[in-house]
Amino acid sequence: MDDTNTIKCQPDQLELVDEGQSLVATLSLNGYSFVPSTFTYTPYGVTGVFPNSGPYNGFTDVSFQGKGFSDDIADAGQCRFGTEGNFVIVKANVLDYNNLVCRSPENFELPSGAEGIYSVPVGVSFSDEQYSPWT
Secondary structure (H helix, E strand, O other): OOEOOEOOOOOOOOOOOOOOOOEEOOEOOOOOOOEOOOOEEOOOEEEEEEOOOOOOOOOOEEEEEEEOOOOOOHHHOEEEEEEOOEEEEEEOEEEEOOEEEEEOOOOOOOOOOOOOOOOOOEEEEOOOOOOOOOO
């Protein structure tokens, strides 16, 4: 609970739905008595990232396939390249409900001691709360 009037729920995993569909959210404070709800939610998620490699100096268009990239959240789309202590956030370009693209950043700082080929985590977010959680 954020305060006496607000409950914030953040599920671990949600089923992705096709365009035009949504999930109904219900609430229970005791685990078995659920309150009927008219609140619906369309989750987003990533099912594929292409290409799976690119040059370190950036400017690679990285395509994300998934579901839930709807027009009403498209303006808030962001991609994060890097780890918690070393990352760059770039704007996402939502193409349609199932596809978005982010251009890898040119100013990503190479982690100390890294040489040659190394992995960089990448995530997507449409949240305005410090862009968290990342998918």
